[in-house]
Amino acid sequence: MSKRFACGLVVGKFAPLHLGHEWLIRQAQQQCEQLVLLSWARPELVGCEPERRANWLQMRFPELRSWVVTPEWVARQRARGLALPDLPHESEPDAAQRQFVADFCLAVLGHPVDAVFTSEAYGEGFAAHLSRCFGRPVQHVEINRARTQVPVSGTRLRADIHSLRCYLAPQVYGDFxxxxxxxxxxxxxxxxxxxxxxxxxxxxxxxxxxxxxxxxxxxxxxxxxxxxxxxxxxxxxxxxxxxxxxxxxxxxxxxxxxxxxxxxxxxxxxxxxxxxxxxxxxxxxxxxxxxxxxxxxxxxxxxxxxxxxxxxxxxxxxxxxxxxxxxxxxxxxxxxxxxxxxx
Structure with a gap:
């Protein structure tokens, strides 16, 4: 049975990767022939360094293609001839964040995506920006924005990781x-x-x-x-x-x-x-x-x-x-x- 989308995308800091992220990703998997995970955090957050996030994604979703992007990674890709902008700082406008994702898809994946999956208010604007960049529709699929399924956030977890460890997979909590x-x-x-x-x-x-x-x-x-x-x-x-x-x-x-x-x-x-x-x-x-x-x-x-x-x-x-x-x-x-x- 064919799935709803050929290629979907989930973008996040995953700092740390918690069960809410995992639930969103599993929901997206059910709707996509191929699902891509993209993560960056600038500035980086203590305890959730790029190597750890990459390891979490690999352990929890070994069947998916995932990238944890850093300024150094961008520099290496440019040296190989890929057209990528600077990795945006979180203080930069939404347009810069969205443009980086669009350029990443075209330069690294080699093709647009058909859908983006989020639990955030920015999802519609994100999909609209990608649609303009790709010259074709990109659909936003909102997954449990109210977070009733897994009532936690990365900010809360970073503030009290041990008390809230029930919201982390054991392999992720072990790193803390x-x-x-x-x-x-x-x-x-x-x-x-x-x-x-x-x-x-x-x-x-x-x-x-x-x-x-x-x-x-x-x-x-x-x-x-x-x-x-x-x-x-x-x-x-x-x-x-x-x-x-x-x-x-x-x-x-x-x-x-x-x-x-x-x-x-x-x-x-x-x-x-x-x-x-x-x-x-x-x-x-x-x-x-x-x-x-x-x-x-x-x-x-x-x-x-x-x-x-x-x-x-x-x-x-x-x-x-x-x-x-x-x-x-x-x-x-x-x-x-x-x-x-x-x-």
């Missing part, structure tokens, strides 16, 4: 979860602290995959295992973050994997080196200020001290702020909670 990273040598109470913190914060934690892999391999790791461990740890964080509440407690980071890779093999893959640069919102280093406990898998107290010194040197060299945790488990929990509250 703050990662709490715990570092520390062997027998510094890191894993016990991760579990206790997750409970105190009413959230989840990402357990250390490296230990699981070590046990799977009978305590004998090969060089290739370390990059696998780093990638799996990051993937585990991503999955857990989608189910979290504001924070995700990370029992380890790829920086730990890098340490063991260099320690065991004297080298590391460039990809693992890059993973070790992964950003965490809150970094805590567990001090080695209580007796070493040998569980049959650890080395010794001298190794633990050297490992903690390496962490401190690396964090300092990279210019990453961190908090050193000392004392009992309860004291460390209290130190973390004070740090998170800014007190």
């Amino acid at each position: 979860v703050e990662r709490i990273a715990l570092l520390g040598g062997e027998s510094t109470g890191k894993s016990s602290l991760a579990l206790a913190l997750a409970e105190a914060l009413d959230t989840r934690y990402a357990a250390e995959y490296g230990r699981e892999r070590w046990e799977e391999k009978g305590g004998v790791l090969v060089y290739e295992d370390l990059l696998h461990i780093g990638n799996t740890q990051v993937a585990r964080e991503q999955t857990q973050a989608e189910q979290c509440r504001r924070y995700l407690v990370c029992d380890t980071t790829p920086l730990t994997t890098l340490f063991y890779c260099r320690e065991l093999f004297g080298r590391a893959e460039a990809e693992l080196e890059q993973l070790a640069e992964r950003h965490y919102h809150h970094l805590f280093l567990c001090a080695d200020d209580f007796p070493f406990v040998q569980d049959g898998t650890r080395q010794d107290e001298t190794f633990r001290r050297r490992q903690n010194q390496w962490y401190e040197q690396e964090l300092t060299r990279r210019g990453w702020p961190f908090t050193r945790l000392t004392g009992s488990l309860q004291q460390r929990i209290e130190q973390v909670l004070r740090s998170l509250s800014g007190t």
Whole structure:
């Protein structure tokens, strides 16, 4: 059965991409043989950077053609000979915004669109402008302008993303979860602290995959295992973050994997080196200020001290702020909670 339009268009900041956007896009899909998504924000909005928006659109609508446009992207297209105007600032008149879309369609898509789908008052004027540029009718299809279907806006979400997380797909909300990273040598109470913190914060934690892999391999790791461990740890964080509440407690980071890779093999893959640069919102280093406990898998107290010194040197060299945790488990929990509250 043929659909109403050959090619439709949805334009938005998608900052962030919320379920209202998704509902509009799904409604448009039902009416179009082909649907195109176009996004830009100038100025950009914190937490909704172009790379994130592009990833959200790809994750949620992999079957659609989507573009997240920046001034740099426009410059690259011009260098290839495409006729595109400057990417308009949001303070510029509506005509400049609409003209950019018209030029984008002709230069990048290579053809006009038949319909534009919005939940906004500007939709009719937008379609009329495109009709004049294309020399053919472009229809405006209004989708739930009153927003009764999904009663939220990007502005409201940006103001209180965690309380309103029910209006975001889990994959999108996961990018707003703050990662709490715990570092520390062997027998510094890191894993016990991760579990206790997750409970105190009413959230989840990402357990250390490296230990699981070590046990799977009978305590004998090969060089290739370390990059696998780093990638799996990051993937585990991503999955857990989608189910979290504001924070995700990370029992380890790829920086730990890098340490063991260099320690065991004297080298590391460039990809693992890059993973070790992964950003965490809150970094805590567990001090080695209580007796070493040998569980049959650890080395010794001298190794633990050297490992903690390496962490401190690396964090300092990279210019990453961190908090050193000392004392009992309860004291460390209290130190973390004070740090998170800014007190």
